[in-house]
Amino acid sequence: MTTIAPPPVTGTPTSTKRRTRRWIDDWRPEDEQFWATTGQPVARRNLLWSIFAEHLGFSVWLIWSVSSAYLVAMGFAFSPQQLFLLVAIPNLVGSLLRIPYTFAVGLFGGRNWTIVSAALLLVPTLGFAAAVTNEGTPYWVFCVIAATAGFGGGNFASSMANINYFYPTAKKGAALGLNAAGGNLGVALIQLLLPVVVGGAGIFGLVTASEGGIHLERAALLYAGLAVAATVAAWLWMDNLGTAVAKPREQLRVVKEPHTWIMSVLYIGTFGSFIGYSAAMPLLIKLNFWVPEPAPLGTGIYFAYYAFLGAGVGSVARPVGGWLADRYGGAKVTLAAFAGLAASTLAVLWTVFQLTPNPTADPAIATENESLFPLFLGFFLLVFACTGIGNGSTYKMIPAIWRRRAEAATPAGTPEHTGALAAAGKQASAALGVIGAVGAIGGFLIPLAFSAPWVADPLSATKGAFMVFAAYYVLCAAVTYGVYLRRGRTAAHV
Template sequence: MTMTSTPPAEQATAAPQRRTGRWIDDWRPEEPEFWAETGQTVARRNLVWSIFAEHLGFSVWLIWSVSSAFLLAQGFEFTAQQLFLLVAIPNLVGSLLRVPYTLAVGSFGGRNWTMVSAALLLVPTLGFAVAVTNPATPYWAFCIIAATAGFGGGNFASSMANINFFYPAAKKGAALGLNAAGGNLGVALIQFFLPVIVGGAGIFGLVKASEGGIHLERAAWIYAGLAVVATAAAYFLMDNLGTAKADARSQLAVLKSKQTWVMSLLYIGTFGSFIGYSAAMPLLIKLNFWRQPVPSIPGIGINFVFYAFLGALVGSMARPLGGWLADKYGGARITLVAFGGMIAATLGVLHTVSLLQPVPPPPAPEVLAQIAADPASFDYPPAVLDAVNANSEIFPFFLGIFLLVFAFSGIGNGSTYKMIPAIFKTEADRIGVDGSPERRHAVLNATKRASAAIGIIGAVGAIGGFLIPITFGSPWVSDPIDATKVAFVIFTAFYVVCALVTWTVYLRTPAEDQAATSYAGVGI
C-alpha cells in the first residue's frame, strides 16, 4: 500500500515515503534540500551494503584465478590450456548474466535482488568445496562449477544499476566509482588471502605456509559463510526504490541507442582489461617466472602468489579516482587520458616480454610422478635455471609497467561509468524547457535508461575478461612468450581504436549543423 502524498510545501525536506517490504516511493535526489536532509543518509547506507555484497561477488567470480594455479599441487593433472580455460569460463558466464541481473533491479527491487544474488553465491562456493576435495572430480565438472562462479560477475551489474538510482547526477561518478572499487577489491583480496587460507604460501614471509598441504576447500567455506552474511545484511539494512521500477521492454530499449554500443566498446577496453588481466596474471607470472615441478621440491624464480594480487589492487584503488576526476574534468577527457596511458604502458609490457627467455616446458606427468616419489634425486636442468634466473631480473620492470596498465584501466573504469548517466541526462536536458513536466519526465526516464545501459555495457565489457585469458592461453604449451607478445600487440591496437572513438564521438568539436546533437563540451 502506497502512503499518502506529502503536501508540496513540506515535500522538499520530508523523509522518504515507505511502504511494506522496505520500499521507498518518494525519492528526489536531484532536489538539494531533500538530498541534504534525508536522501544522502539513506543512499550511503545502501551504498555500504551494496559494496559488501558486490565485493563478495567479485571474490567468488575470481576465485579460480588463483585456485587454478594450486590445482596441480592438490593432485589434479590439468594442462596450462585447461587451467586458462577454467580462469576464463567464469568471466564469460558473468558477462552474459549482467543483462538479466540489471533487469532484475527494476523488476524485483534493488534490495530484494541483492538478497537473491548474494544467496546464489552459495552454489559456486559449495560446489567448489566438494570438487577440490575429491581427486576423482573430472575436468568437465570443474568447468561447470567454474561457470557458476559467474553468478558473482552478474552481481556487479545489478549493484551498479541499483546505486545509480540513489544518487544525483553530480555525485554519480564518485558513488559508482566507490561501489565498483569495493567490488573490484574483491579480486585483489581473494588473490592475496586465498594462498594463505588454503595453506599454499605465506605473506612475504610474515606468515608461514601450511605444513599440511593445500586445502582449497577452506576458502570456499569462508566465502559461503560470508554470502549468508551478505544476504542477511541486504534483508535488514537495504531499501528498494519505487522510482526504480521499470519493465524489461523499456529497459531493453537502450539497445537501440548508438551510445550504448559505443560505451560498450570503451568498457571492453577499460573493465574488460582489468578483469581479464586480473584473471590471467597469476598464471602469467607462474608460467614465465616460476618453476616448481612438484610441491616437495623448492621452487625457483618469482613466486606468483606474492605478486598476483597487486594488479587488481592497483586497478581497484584507481577506479574511484577515475570517477572523481570525471566529476571534476569530464568523463570523456579522463577516459581519453586513460586509454593514452594504457597504450603507453602496454607497449612497455610488450618490450619487457620481448626480453624474456623461453622456459623449457614442465616434465611429462610420468616424470613428475617419479620426481614426487624421489625428490632428493632431482636437480633443475641448467636450461631451466638459466631461463628462470634471467627472467627474474626482468620481473621488476615487467611488474612495474604492468601495474601502470592496471592503474589506467581502473581510472578508465571510473570515468566511463561517469559518462553513461551523463550521456542520457544530456539527451534528456534537450527535451522541453527547464522545469517543464516534459523535462522532469525525461530526466527520470534518463536515470532508468542509464541503469539499463549500465547492465548492457557491463555485460559487453566483461567479455574482455574471457577473451584476454583465452588469448594468453591458447598456444602456451608450444611457445608461451610469442603468444604473450602477439596478445599484447592485439591489446595495444585495440586501445588505440578506443582512444580514437572517445575523441571522435565525445570530444571532437563537430560541424555547426551537428552541434545540437554533439556531446562535446557538456561535461560527459
C-alpha cells in the same frame, strides 16, 4: 544500524501489494533539500552494504584466477590451456548474466535482489569445495562449477544499477566509483588471501604457510560463510526504491542506441582489461617467471606474492577515475586513460620480448627471467592503474550522455523536463547493464588470447596478445576523441 522509515508517499506506487517497510516510494535525489535531510543518509547506508555484497561477488567470480594455479599441485593433471579456460569461463558467464541482473533491480527491488544474488554465491562456493576435495573430479565438472562462479560477476550489474538510482547526477561518478572499487577490491583480496587460507603461501614473512599441504576447500567454505553474512545484512539494512521500475522491453531499446555500443567498445578496453588481466596475471607470472624445483616454493618469482597487486591498484584507481570525471569530464579522463593503456601495454610488451621461453623446469631460465620481473610488474601495474581510472570515467559518462540528451530535448523547469530526466535515468541504468555485459566479455577473451592453443609457443601467444591489446587501446582513444570530445559533436564533453 538504525532503520530509517520511508518518507510519505507522494505519488502512486507501482505496486502497492508488494510494499513493506523496506520500500521507499518518494525518492528525489536531485532535490537539494530532500537530499540533505533524507536522501543522503539512506543512500550511504545502501551504498555501504552494496559494496560488501558486490565485494564478495567479485571474490567468488575470480576465485579460479588463483586456485587454478594450485590444481596441479593438488594432483589434477590439467594443461596450461585447460587452466586458462577455467579462468576464462566465469568471466563469460558473468558477462552474460549482467543484463538480467540489471533488470532484476527494477523488477524485484534493489534490496530484495541483493538478498537473492548474495545467497546464490553459495552455489559456486560449495560446489568448488566439493570438487577440489575429490581427485577423481573430471575436468568438465570443474568447468560447470567455474561457470556458476559467474553469479558473482552478475552482481556487479545489479549493484551498479541499484546505486545509480540512489544518487544525484553530480554525485554519481564518485558513488558508482566507490561501489565498483569495493567490488574490484574483491579480486585483489581473494588473490592475496586465498594462498594463505589454503596453505599455499605466507604473506612476505608476516604469515607463514601451513605445513599440511594445499586445501583449496578452505577458501570456498570461508566465502560461503561470508555470502550468508551478506544475505543477512541486505535483509536487515538495505532498501528498495519504488521509483526504480524495470520495463525490460522498453529499457532494451537502448540496444538500438549507437552510444550503447560505442560505450561498450570503450568498456571492453577498460573493465574488460581489468578483469581479464586480473584473471590471467597469476598464471602469466607462474608460467614465465617460476619453475617448481626445488619444492615447495620452487625457483624464481612465486605468483602468490604478487598476483593481487594488479587488481589492488586497478581497484583503488577506479574511484579516482570517477572523481576526476566529476571534476574534468568523463570523456577527457577516458581519453587520457586509453593513452596511458596503450603506452604502458607497449612497455609490458617490450619486457615480454626480453623473456626466455620457460617450457621446462629449468631453474636457470627462471633466474634469467627473474631479473626482468621488476620491469614487467611495474609496467603491468601502470596498465592496471589506467584500467581503473578508465572504469571510473566511463561509468560517469554513461548517465551523463543520457541526461544531456534529455536536457537538450525539453525546456528546463517544465513537467516534461522532469519526466525526461527520470526516463533518462532509467535508460542509463539499462545501458549500464548492457554495456557492463558487453565490456565484461573482455575478461573472457583476454585469458583465451594468452592461452592461444593454436600457437605452439606460449610465450609467442603472450606477445601476440599484448600487440592486439595495444592496438585496441589506440582505437578506443580515437573513438573517445572523435565521438565525445571533437568540436561540433552533440554528445561532446560528457
